[in-house]
Every structure is written in C-alpha cells, then in structure tokens.
Amino acid sequence: MAETVRRIEVSGPQPYTVEVGSGLLTRAQIAQSQIALIHPEDLPARFVTRVQATLSPVVTVVVPARDDCKTMQVMAGVLSHLAAANLPRDGAVVGLGGGAATDLAGFVAASYLRGVAFYTMPTTLLGMVDAAVGGKTGVNLPEGKNLVGAFWPPRAVWCDTDTLETLSPEVFREGAAEAYKHGLISDPTLLRRVLDPEFRPGGALLASTLADAIAVKAAVVSRDLTEQGERAHLNFGHTLAHALEAVTHHRLPHGEAVGYGMHYAARLSRVMGGEDLTGHTLAFLRWQRPTPLPDLDFQAVNTYMVRDKKADSLGVRFVLLRDLAQPYLARVPEALLRQEFEGWQADARGLPETPRAQEGT
Amino acid sequence: MAETVRRIEVSGPQPYTVEVGSGLLTRAQIAQSQIALIHPEDLPARFVTRVQATLSPVVTVVVPARDDCKTMQVMAGVLSHLAAANLPRDGAVVGLGGGAATDLAGFVAASYLRGVAFYTMPTTLLGMVDAAVGGKTGVNLPEGKNLVGAFWPPRAVWCDTDTLETLSPEVFREGAAEAYKHGLISDPTLLRRVLDPEFRPGGALLASTLADAIAVKAAVVSRDLTEQGERAHLNFGHTLAHALEAVTHHRLPHGEAVGYGMHYAARLSRVMGGEDLTGHTLAFLRWQRPTPLPDLDFQAVNTYMVRDKKADSLGVRFVLLRDLAQPYLARVPEALLRQEFEGWQADARGLPETPRAQEGT
Incomplete structure (x- = not known):
C-alpha cells in the first residue's frame, strides 16, 4: 500500500x-x-x-x-x-x-x-x-x-x-498496441518502454508506462471531447484494423488488428512523403507476435475501410505521420492504398513466429 | 400559404x-x-x-x-x-x-x-x-x-x-392540459384563451395560443436544460398525474391525468398558504370533461407518488403556486396530502359529464 x-x-x-x-x-x-x-x-x-x-x-x-x-x-x-x-x-x-x-x-x-x-x-x-x-x-x-x-x-x-x-x-x-500507438502519435519515449521486459504485470515499468500512455489520450480528449478534430489522431492504425476485424469475423483480437494496422499506416505515411517509421511498427509486431493472417484480398478489405464509422459523406481519411509525434489526416489515392496493402501483406507474412526478435530500424 | x-x-x-x-x-x-x-x-x-x-x-x-x-x-x-x-x-x-x-x-x-x-x-x-x-x-x-x-x-x-x-x-x-398548465405557472393570459371556443383545430386563436404556450416552455428550458432547478416547475400537476396513470394502467390519457393533477396541486397550494386557484383548475376540468375516475385509495396512489421519477433520496417535492405565475417547490406533510386527496376526489366526482360548463371562480 x-x-x-x-x-x-x-x-x-x-x-x-x-x-x-x-x-x-x-x-x-x-x-x-x-x-x-x-x-x-x-x-x-x-x-x-x-x-x-x-x-x-x-x-x-x-x-x-x-x-x-x-x-x-x-x-x-x-x-x-x-x-x-x-x-x-x-x-x-x-x-x-x-x-x-x-x-x-x-x-x-x-x-x-x-x-x-x-x-x-x-x-x-x-x-x-x-x-x-x-x-x-x-x-x-x-x-x-x-x-x-x-x-x-x-x-x-x-x-x-x-x-x-x-x-x-x-x-x-x-x-500493448494502444500504448505503442500513443508513443507513435505523441510520446516517442513510450516506444522503447512498451517493448522493455519490465513492462509486464508486476514489472518495474508497468505503472509508469501505463500512466504515460493514458496521459497521451487524456491530453487529446481534454482538448477535443467529441471528436471534432485532433481526437481523430487516436485512430492511427484503426482504419485497416477495423477492416481486418470485420473480414476475420472478429477472430483477430482488437489489439493485434491495431498492431497490423499501425504498420500499414506507417507504410502509407512513408509513401505519402513522411519519415520512414516502419522500423518501429515492425519492431512492435515482432514483439507482439500476433495471430498470423490468412491471404487477404485488397478489394474485400477496402470495402470495409470505405464503410468505416469514421468515414463521412466524402469518404475515408487516414491518420498518417509526418514523423514521430506528427500526426495528420489525409485522403490516400486508391492506387497507393492497394500498392501498400501488397507490401504490408508481404511484411506480415515475413514475421517470425518465434519468441521476441530484436528491435529493428 | x-x-x-x-x-x-x-x-x-x-x-x-x-x-x-x-x-x-x-x-x-x-x-x-x-x-x-x-x-x-x-x-x-x-x-x-x-x-x-x-x-x-x-x-x-x-x-x-x-x-x-x-x-x-x-x-x-x-x-x-x-x-x-x-x-x-x-x-x-x-x-x-x-x-x-x-x-x-x-x-x-x-x-x-x-x-x-x-x-x-x-x-x-x-x-x-x-x-x-x-x-x-x-x-x-x-x-x-x-x-x-x-x-x-x-x-x-x-x-x-x-x-x-x-x-x-x-x-x-x-x-390542452399542458397549455393550460403553462398559463397557471407563467402566463395567465393563456387561461382564458385555452378555454375560448376559437382555440380549436382551424380556429382563429389556435396558432397564437399554441405559440404562446410553447413560448412558456421554451423560456424555461432556455434557462435550465437539464432540470437542475426551474425546469421542475413544468411538472405542476404531474406528481398526481403520473400516479393516476399508473394506478389506471395508463387507461387514463396523460392530458386528462394532468387536468386532474393540476386541481390537486391547486388544492395543495391553497392549504400550504397560497392564493386559492382552484376555481381555475375546476374550470379547466369542466371544459376538458375527462374520463371519470374510479374510487381511489389514497395509500395506493401515494405509493406511486413516492416512487415518482422526480423523487430524489429525500422523497417527493411538489410544484405548488403562491399565486398565478408564482411556482415553487415544497415537501407537503402526508396528513395534508391525504386530506386534500379526499377533497380533490369529492371535487372530481362532482364534475358534470354534460357539455362545457361556464367558467368558475
């Protein structure tokens, strides 16, 4: 006590x-x-x-x-x-x-x-x-x-x-996926701490890392309760994640879907001119070891992305990163969505199913 | 047009x-x-x-x-x-x-x-x-x-x-009961207009009377959206009304229950020291000609009044009138609730079932 x-x-x-x-x-x-x-x-x-x-x-x-x-x-x-x-x-x-x-x-x-x-x-x-x-x-x-x-x-x-x-x-x-996401969109110190062996139940870094990850969301919603603007940044990785959950009939857990979705969003961010942050998102996936995905058809997945609750009458906007802690909203041309989907799927297939690999980049 | x-x-x-x-x-x-x-x-x-x-x-x-x-x-x-x-x-x-x-x-x-x-x-x-x-x-x-x-x-x-x-x-x-209620709690000019033969579908006083009755509620909710205070005044007559609806298993229509409830609230207001406004509430009942009530037991009705949604942990407060357009909230001793219930029931039994009687007072 x-x-x-x-x-x-x-x-x-x-x-x-x-x-x-x-x-x-x-x-x-x-x-x-x-x-x-x-x-x-x-x-x-x-x-x-x-x-x-x-x-x-x-x-x-x-x-x-x-x-x-x-x-x-x-x-x-x-x-x-x-x-x-x-x-x-x-x-x-x-x-x-x-x-x-x-x-x-x-x-x-x-x-x-x-x-x-x-x-x-x-x-x-x-x-x-x-x-x-x-x-x-x-x-x-x-x-x-x-x-x-x-x-x-x-x-x-x-x-x-x-x-x-x-x-x-x-x-x-x-x-841990949401905590890592808060690292990417706002507090890069979380990236290392979430992957630290002491971030575990009973671990020395548990409460402090958790508190700082919660503080990221608290700061955003303090400024934007009803999702008029900035709060949308919390959806980084979630557009693909929701589609993956839907196509797998929710057999893929939400946090694993977000792990996959963050890597897709990092690839989209890079092709749209941002810094290359895919080393971080791959490192997280290697640490998380999510359920392997079946072969997925872009068209089927894209249908769900278009239907995402965050879409308005004009279509889907993705949360992308110019660099760590620099999120923004953008519509992405469908040709790029498809191209990066293929690359993302190849990356996902290449994940080791063995215990934690070392951090990339 | x-x-x-x-x-x-x-x-x-x-x-x-x-x-x-x-x-x-x-x-x-x-x-x-x-x-x-x-x-x-x-x-x-x-x-x-x-x-x-x-x-x-x-x-x-x-x-x-x-x-x-x-x-x-x-x-x-x-x-x-x-x-x-x-x-x-x-x-x-x-x-x-x-x-x-x-x-x-x-x-x-x-x-x-x-x-x-x-x-x-x-x-x-x-x-x-x-x-x-x-x-x-x-x-x-x-x-x-x-x-x-x-x-x-x-x-x-x-x-x-x-x-x-x-x-x-x-x-x-x-x-028309709610429009008359707005006359009692806020705009006494409505009392005569609601009972006027031109207040009817297609009648010359319909739109203007309706608009002024709506304006009373609009003014109250403009000042108190979530019922922290003044908005409770709109419940004049409703504590007994809700109980009457419950004991009759909702065979008594809401507006008729409110008509009866306003007269009970006017009797309570008088016994608690306010002006005698029962002439108005009786005049309304004679005009409205509500469904006659069965014999009711005070204890049964009171059980529902105590359970009213407006009750907090301290019990029921009634909306009463010091005079026309002077509403206030008060707890009423149970002995007075019972006494006025008997008087109210006698008044209700005395209502003519014939077409509109002339206005009282």
Whole structure:
C-alpha cells in the first residue's frame, strides 16, 4: 500500500482524475451513496468481492463476457435491473472489467433516467489505455461495432494494476498496441518502454508506462471531447484494423488488428512523403507476435475501410505521420492504398513466429 | 400559404427555432443531405407523403402507434434500419408524429453513432406544447415510463397546425392540459384563451395560443436544460398525474391525468398558504370533461407518488403556486396530502359529464 499512485487529470467541460496503481479497488471513494455495479461474468470473483466491500452497491449486475455484453438486448436487461432496484437519479453506475463491459456500463449510465454519474474500473490493458478515458460509451448492432452510444465521461477512473496479473502474456501483448500507438502519435519515449521486459504485470515499468500512455489520450480528449478534430489522431492504425476485424469475423483480437494496422499506416505515411517509421511498427509486431493472417484480398478489405464509422459523406481519411509525434489526416489515392496493402501483406507474412526478435530500424 | 408563421427561439448551449403555422410540413428545410424519417404507423399517409416529398429521406422507418413504440426493442430495430441504410454521422433523424414517436426518434438520434442531428415535426397538441421543446428524449422500461433516454435538443421544430385537424375533439381537449398548465405557472393570459371556443383545430386563436404556450416552455428550458432547478416547475400537476396513470394502467390519457393533477396541486397550494386557484383548475376540468375516475385509495396512489421519477433520496417535492405565475417547490406533510386527496376526489366526482360548463371562480 506504500506504492505510489499516479494521477492523470482529464480536463474539459467535466474534469476527472485517472488513478493508476496497486490496490485501488479497495481504495476507491464515490460521492453518491446508491451505486449499481456492472461487471462481466468471467471477471475473477476476488475483484468483485473487493469492490463490493469498498462500495456496498445496492445492486450488482453480471453481464456476458467480452463483446457479448455489448448488445441492445443486454443493455435493456441491465436498465431494468437498475429500475427494479430503484436506483435514484443521484445514484451512480460503476463499470468493472474490460473495455466491453465498461463501454456498456457507460452507455447505461448515460441513458438511465437520462444520465447518472459514471465511474470506471478497467481490468485489462486495452480497457485502461483506450476505453477508460475519453467518454466514448456504447454497444454494437448486428450491422457493425460501436454504432450506438453516447459521449458520457466518467467522474473518476481507477486502474488497479493488480488486476492485470490475471492476463495471459498473449492478451497483455495484444493490449500493448494502444500504448505503442500513443508513443507513435505523441510520446516517442513510450516506444522503447512498451517493448522493455519490465513492462509486464508486476514489472518495474508497468505503472509508469501505463500512466504515460493514458496521459497521451487524456491530453487529446481534454482538448477535443467529441471528436471534432485532433481526437481523430487516436485512430492511427484503426482504419485497416477495423477492416481486418470485420473480414476475420472478429477472430483477430482488437489489439493485434491495431498492431497490423499501425504498420500499414506507417507504410502509407512513408509513401505519402513522411519519415520512414516502419522500423518501429515492425519492431512492435515482432514483439507482439500476433495471430498470423490468412491471404487477404485488397478489394474485400477496402470495402470495409470505405464503410468505416469514421468515414463521412466524402469518404475515408487516414491518420498518417509526418514523423514521430506528427500526426495528420489525409485522403490516400486508391492506387497507393492497394500498392501498400501488397507490401504490408508481404511484411506480415515475413514475421517470425518465434519468441521476441530484436528491435529493428 | 400567406398565413403568418410564428417563431419561438429556444436559447441555451444549442439554440434552435420552433415554427408554428399552417403548411410547414412542405416548407421544412434541413442542412443535412442524408435523412432518416421516423413516424408511427397510424399517422395519416398524406402527412408522411408531404414530408417525404419535402425532405427525400434515404430511409423511412415506421414504428408502432402511441407508447407501443417507446421500448428498447423498437429502438434497437430502428437503429438497425439506420445502420443498414448507412446513415452517416453527418446525417439527420426527423421525428414526425405524436410525443411518443418524437421521444423515440430523439433518443435514436442521440444514440446513433453517438449522436446525429435531430429535427421534430409534432402532429398532436401534447407533442407540440410539451414533447417537442426541451430536449428530453427517451423510451419506457417495463418498470416505468421514461426511465431511459437522453437530453438531446432538436435543431429545429415545425408545428404544422394542419396536422391537428385530424384530432378528435376529445384528444384535442386532452392535449390542452399542458397549455393550460403553462398559463397557471407563467402566463395567465393563456387561461382564458385555452378555454375560448376559437382555440380549436382551424380556429382563429389556435396558432397564437399554441405559440404562446410553447413560448412558456421554451423560456424555461432556455434557462435550465437539464432540470437542475426551474425546469421542475413544468411538472405542476404531474406528481398526481403520473400516479393516476399508473394506478389506471395508463387507461387514463396523460392530458386528462394532468387536468386532474393540476386541481390537486391547486388544492395543495391553497392549504400550504397560497392564493386559492382552484376555481381555475375546476374550470379547466369542466371544459376538458375527462374520463371519470374510479374510487381511489389514497395509500395506493401515494405509493406511486413516492416512487415518482422526480423523487430524489429525500422523497417527493411538489410544484405548488403562491399565486398565478408564482411556482415553487415544497415537501407537503402526508396528513395534508391525504386530506386534500379526499377533497380533490369529492371535487372530481362532482364534475358534470354534460357539455362545457361556464367558467368558475
């Protein structure tokens, strides 16, 4: 308990604090007296017990694991639980779990009685670095991911690093993709630290690296909550990533798709005249060791890229890098998208499936 | 077409204009090029055709009539229709119909892609005076009405008075309750005008009275969008009204419940030391001729009043009147709630079931 807790302030219309450290599940404090706790069924029971002992929720709602909880049907059921428990408008909703459960819990908080206080306790690396900060909440539709939701920032976020110790090494490396992305678009010191052997559950660099990766997102969303401009930079690597998730019917985990997508975006950045950052993105892929991809057809993948939620009536804009920490938005000619797709696929095929290779460049 | 269109400005973080007049369905203009139109199945086809010719929606979604459309299940289906039609984030949702359909359409607009532009075309008196202005959107749960939703103001509201000509006299008089309420809490000139024979579909006082009744709500929500304070005054008469709707399983229409509820609130106001305004509320009831009530047990009704959505952890506060246009919030001792309930029930039993009686006081 003597360990340092790192604090990141998120400013904007409704400021809040993200705390990162050990033992936070038993130290969280909430102003509201009546609390609904929402967590996925596969969360280790000891985490649920700790939070229940700390917050004494009036109702605990268990939801399906992973993205299975992100449906309108599950949401309707959760809302009914809250209403049956008479959660008042000055009550609060707490989401405990991975990004899927906290996305659902946030949309429930945004919608119940037209909005109650929301708090989040992410228990995965992706949940901490990406989902917990920024106020995006929502569920999926049969027609696509994250098509429904609200901007509903939490009042506080607690990232208890103890919860990461249950993650397998594969899931931990998967989740590191968003932290590495924050290194590329904003804080190059993260690139070396994310690949350091001490960036692991229980490792000496875990909390500090995590806190700095979260701080990148916090700074961006502080300046642009509703994605009018700069916030789009956080989508670096995500246009291809979402398409890869769709063509593989979500068998490719999000963090691995982002790993692949960052390398594609680095290749596009280079061909559009930017510095060559592909050494970094390849180094990350060698470290992450993602699931190998099947042979993919550019046309099939491009159909999904065009349909991406970030597209407006004029089509897709990619987030590219002029250099490290210099992101910008650009439309890329289709001939170049196709050419770099072929090169990217060749690079992906050449990845070793053996343990961590040495860093490139 | 030479008729005057009345305009009411709603200020606040996102200002918008309410237009009231004849022929507006064919004159509405919307900045967004891709539009989803949502309307109830029982809306006269000629209104739908007019709006389709005016706005050329990319998708029209028909929903069940009245409150049957205000469910999470219907909402999920509407959202899927929008996604299947690829409505983009710079598209718009237009709600055409009564308050239920526009409440649903607004919540769909608030949630689809985390929020797209919303416009509303109310076609009932209640929809125009109450639901269309103020940004409250949402659906019901099996556990209660309006328990889920968002504050999502429209970009514009068109109240085409031609649509009111399809309403039966009973439904028109029902809807007049909210206009009369606005007279009591803010603009006493409305009291005489709402009861005037020219306040009827096609009548000489229709548009002007409607516009002034809407202006009362517009002024209140301009100052208090999310119901932190003054907006609660709009709930005058609604605490008993919601309870009456619940105990009658919603067989009592909302406007009639509000008519009864205003008289109860006027009795409470008098016993709590205010001016005697019961002559006004009785005059309205004699004009409205609501469905007679069964014998009601105070305890049963009070249980619902205590559970009202407006209650916080401390219990129910009633909106009372010191005098015309002088609303305030107060907790009322249960002994007085019971005593005035008995008196109110006696008054309600004494209402004539014959055509309009002369005004009291």
